[in-house]
Amino acid sequence: xxxxxxxxxxxxxxxxxxxxxxxxxxxxxxxxxxxxxxxxxxxxxxxxxxxxxxxxxxxxxxxxxxxxxxxxxxxxxxxxxxxxxxxxxxxxxxxxxxxxxxxxxxxxxxxxxxxxxxxxxxxxxxxxxxxxxxxxxxxxxxxxxxxxxxxxxxxxxxxxxxxxxxxxxxxxxxxxxxxxxxxxxxxxxxxxxxxxxxxxxxxxxxxxxxxxxxxxxxxxxxxxxxxxxxxxxxxxxxxxxxxxxxxxxxxxxxxxxxxxxxxxxxxxxxxxxxxxxxxxxxxxxxxxxxxxxxxxxxxxxxxxxxxxxxxxxx
Amino acid sequence: xxxxxxxxxxxxxxxxxxxxxxxxxxxxxxxxxxxxxxxxxxxxxxxxxxxxxxxxxxxxxxxxxxxxxxxxxxxxxxxxxxxxxxxxxxxxxxxxxxxxxxxxxxxxxxxxxxxxxxxxxxxxxxxxxxxxxxxxxxxxxxxxxxxxxxxxxxxxxxxxxxxxxxxxxxxxxxxxxxxxxxxxxxxxxxxxxxxxxxxxxxxxxxxxxxxxxxxxxxxxxxxxxxxxxxxxxxxxxxxxxxxxxxxxxxxxxxxxxxxxxxxxxxxxxxxxxxxxxxxxxxxxxxxxxxxxxxxxxxxxxxxxxxxxxxxxxxxxxxxx
Numbered sequence: 001x002x003x004x005x006x007x008x009x010x011x012x013x014x015x016x017x018x019x020x021x022x023x024x025x026x027x028x029x030x031x032x033x034x035x036x037x038x039x040x041x042x043x044x045x046x047x048x049x050x051x052x053x054x055x056x057x058x059x060x061x062x063x064x065x066x067x068x069x070x071x072x073x074x075x076x077x078x079x080x081x082x083x084x085x086x087x088x089x090x091x092x093x094x095x096x097x098x099x100x101x102x103x104x105x106x107x108x109x110x111x112x113x114x115x116x117x118x119x120x121x122x123x124x125x126x127x128x129x130x131x132x133x134x135x136x137x138x139x140x141x142x143x144x145x146x147x148x149x150x151x152x153x154x155x156x157x158x159x160x161x162x163x164x165x166x167x168x169x170x171x172x173x174x175x176x177x178x179x180x181x182x183x184x185x186x187x188x189x190x191x192x193x194x195x196x197x198x199x200x201x202x203x204x205x206x207x208x209x210x211x212x213x214x215x216x217x218x219x220x221x222x223x224x225x226x227x228x229x230x231x232x233x234x235x236x237x238x239x240x241x242x243x244x245x246x247x248x249x250x251x252x253x254x255x256x257x258x259x260x261x262x263x264x265x266x267x268x269x270x271x272x273x274x275x276x277x278x279x280x281x282x283x284x285x286x287x288x289x290x291x292x293x294x295x296x297x298x299x300x301x302x303x304x305x306x307x308x309x310x311x312x313x314x
Numbered sequence: 315x316x317x318x319x320x321x322x323x324x325x326x327x328x329x330x331x332x333x334x335x336x337x338x339x340x341x342x343x344x345x346x347x348x349x350x351x352x353x354x355x356x357x358x359x360x361x362x363x364x365x366x367x368x369x370x371x372x373x374x375x376x377x378x379x380x381x382x383x384x385x386x387x388x389x390x391x392x393x394x395x396x397x398x399x400x401x402x403x404x405x406x407x408x409x410x411x412x413x414x415x416x417x418x419x420x421x422x423x424x425x426x427x428x429x430x431x432x433x434x435x436x437x438x439x440x441x442x443x444x445x446x447x448x449x450x451x452x453x454x455x456x457x458x459x460x461x462x463x464x465x466x467x468x469x470x471x472x473x474x475x476x477x478x479x480x481x482x483x484x485x486x487x488x489x490x491x492x493x494x495x496x497x498x499x500x501x502x503x504x505x506x507x508x509x510x511x512x513x514x515x516x517x518x519x520x521x522x523x524x525x526x527x528x529x530x531x532x533x534x535x536x537x538x539x540x541x542x543x544x545x546x547x548x549x550x551x552x553x554x555x556x557x558x559x560x561x562x563x564x565x566x567x568x569x570x571x572x573x574x575x576x577x578x579x580x581x582x583x584x585x586x587x588x589x590x591x592x593x594x595x596x597x598x599x600x601x602x603x604x605x606x607x608x609x610x611x612x613x614x615x616x617x618x619x620x621x622x623x624x625x626x627x628x629x630x631x632x633x634x
Contacts, residue, residue: 042494043465151585152355181354182522183582186566190581193574207494210525214568214579237570251499253525255552255569259499 001201002054002087002170003030007063009049009225023049025225026063031170036192036202038212038233040248041222047205050222051172054203055089056080067170085115088163092175094155098147104155105143107162115166127165135161135191153184157191164195171195174205189215209252213237218303221245224278227297231304241300241311244279277308285310316516317343317366317483322378322389324365332374333589335361337540339378340615341623343483348509348517350527350548352563353537354586359520360408362537363485365389366518367405383482383515400431404481404514408488410472414460421456424475431479438478445474445513449504466497473504477513484514488521502530524567528552533621536560539586539597542615546622556618556629559598596627604628 009024024046031037041047052058054065056072065072067087075083091097098104108128112119119127129139135157142154150158156176163171173192177185192202193215206212212219213233220230221242229242240246253259276291277283283290287310297307322339325332335358343349351359361373366389369375375390382402388394407413415423424442425435443453449470460468469489477484486505490498508514519531527534528548535545536557544557555561562582572579584601587593593600595610602609608627615625618633 042496182524182563183354183566185581186568186579187581189568190574190578193578209495210568210570210572213570214572215574233573248495249570251495252570253495253498253502253523253529255525255528255564255567256571259503259529 001031001033001068002203003066004028004050004054005064005066007050007053007065008061009046009053009058010061022225024053027222027225027227028063029220029227029230031201031203033169033201034196034199035218036196036204036216038216038219039203039205039222040207040209040212040219042207044224045222046225047207047222048174051089051174051203051205054172055087056083057089081115085166086168087170087172088166088168089172089174090156090159090163090176093179094152094159095147095179097159098155100147102146104145104147104150104158107158108165111162111165128161131161131164132158134164136187137161151184152180153188156180156188160188160191160195168200170201170203172203172205175207177211178206178208185211209237209248210254221248226278226294226307227305228279228307229305230297235301235304239304241304241306242279242308243283243285243311247282279308316345316347316383318381319366320379320381322362322365322380323376324361324369324378325374325376326361327372327374328590330590334592335373335540335589336365338612338615339542341535341542341545343516343518345515346509347533348506348519348531349545350524350531350534351518351520351537352522352524352527352534353543355522356539356586356589357537358540358589359537360487361540363405363487363518363520366483367399367403367485368392368395400427400476400481401479402481403483403485404476404479405485405487406469406472406476406489409492410489411465411468411492413472414468414475416460419457419459420463420471424456424478427475428478433479442474442478445478448507448511449474450500466493466501469493469497469501470504473501473508477508480513482515483518484508484516485518486520489519490521490523490526498526499529502526506530524552524564525569536563539592540589541597541612542623542625543598544622544624544626545615546624550622556622556624557598557626558602558604558628596625602628 005028007024007027008022011021011023013019013021039047039050053060060073072083112124132139137157142150147155177188196202204216216233219233219236221228223244229236229245240249275293277294280286280290295307295309297305299305320340324336325334339362353359366380369389380387380389387398428435428438446453451467451470455471490501493501509517521527531548533545533547534551536543538559544560551560552564555564566579566581568579582601587597596613599605599609613625613627615623617623
């Protein structure tokens with residue numbers, strides 16, 4: 001359904017834009033219909049950049065993003081509008097997604113003006129009610145309120161309801177629950193899982209591995225703009241192969257067991273990577289070959305790809 | 315005994331009346347204890363922490379006594395507390411990333427800070443260097459501006475700064491929330507290390523992430539809507555909590571290995587009451603499945619087993 005093919009995002013840095021910074025480097029993966037794919041990485045890994053490129057909020061430097069076989073970067077005018085009818089995003093901070101001066105339902109009115117100008121008042125309010133109930137909100141309690149009168153979880157579900165008004169097929173959920181409290185978090189997660197069972201595809205961007213495991217079918221692990229490992233969630237979580245993924249798994253705080261003694265590399269041990277593996281500086285393996293070339297993503301078992309030729313010795 | 319608070323009550327003054335953010339808090343932190351403080355946003359975690367170190371308007375001290383190492387803390391008096399702040403009781407604030415003066419090099423800022431407390435900065439330099447090594451920062455950071463450091467590095471720098479004078483009590487307010495999992499782990503383990511090396515005697519670690527507390531805390535205090543709900547050793551809170559709120563909170567946490575299709579987790583229905591004019595009695599009673607007529611009275615925070623405090627009438631039934 002959605003297919004990323006060799007996508008890169010390059011920013012120019014330095015005084016005169018002389019240096020290239022690869023925020024996302026040659027990333028390829030796809031999301032099938034009715035599938036939830038988690039995009040997992042630390043800050044600076046490029047996970048949000050990918051989400052924004054899919055939503056056409058920033059341009060793609062090279063590569064292609066195809067949605068149902070159409071290259072999204074070529075869309076313009078009415079075609080782009082049609083694309084937004086099917087693909088929508090919800091972001092991390094529900095509080096800053098609203099204009100505090102206006103009532104929260106203004107986000108619905110804007111959708112109506114833009115996408116459903118011909119719809120009658122009655123039909124519209126029924127549509128809004130239905131989509132609010134779909135996300136588990138009671139319309140009588142939440143409509144006609146200012147953003148500060150609603151809780152974070154309600155605001156976040158409001159935004160999902162707004163996306164649902166458009167009968168979307170694909171949702172980019174960028175850290176949607178990291179700002180919410182533990183008790184409301186799980187409600188929003190369950191909502192995403194319900195939507196998935198109704199056929200919605202979701203790209204779930206997160207840094208929290210346990211949340212990724214709860215809802216998704218597949219996971220893509222990013223480090224510094226590169227995919228280092230991807231595959232089905234069970235395979236990645238039960239059998240992480242890339243040294244970075246292993247380190248991530250070992251650092252997740254869990255309630256069923258205590259942290260193991262794992263070597264934590266906070267500062268680079270070795271330096272000197274121009275063409276080499278992105279993880280070379282922090283990697284416990286770090287063979288000489290790693291410093292020279294970034295390894296390709298290769299399949300190690302059915303549906304499990306790793307970008308590290310030395311994963312066995314880790 | 316390190317810290318003891320006795321019916322500490324702090325309200326926020328607003329035009330509409332008092333917001334009752336911390337009600338009748340009585341608890342003890344033993345020598346060398348790391349106490350985790352958990353609860354939803356707005357439950358009074360930060361209010362409790364701030365009232366121990368810097369109680370500023372609109373916060374209003376209502377009543378209570380706090381003793382640190384047997385000495386009474388004048389928490390209601392901003393001026394008198396100055397003698398204790400940083401020396402005996404110190405804080406790593408929430409968003410410690412922005413806690414450093416952006417216009418000063420870190421080394422200069424540190425010495426200014428020390429001099430302002432009447433400590434000779436030069437004499438502290440060797441110790442400062444040792445501690446930078448401990449948190450894996452190079453000594454070069456002292457010649458840098460805060461903007462040159464990453465978020466995790468700034469966090470560790472502030473940790474070193476706050477504990478430089480070996481305070482008795484350290485309050486760490488949501489210090490891991492903005493960090494990646496790998497830095498999160500490193501920073502949390504450093505907190506334990508600081509305690510083990512006796513840089514600090516006791517610690518309050520505030521976070522909404524209970525799984526972090528499970529890793530590092532000796533005991534956990536759970537708060538709900540300004541009231542203390544339960545305090546017990548970490549293992550007890552995680553594996554056999556007594557208070558209904560703690561039970562529901564723990565069971566709503568997603569873990570690695572739990573999938574939606576296999577085991578659907580449930581949240582806590584309803585939302586916390588407004589603390590401006592809160593309901594009388596137990597403030598959890600509207601969301602509580604066990605609530606009965608007794609719950610209109612405030613349950614006392616009672617020790618039901620050694621080291622296990624809980625405030626719930628339903629629980630008291632089985633300990634009568």
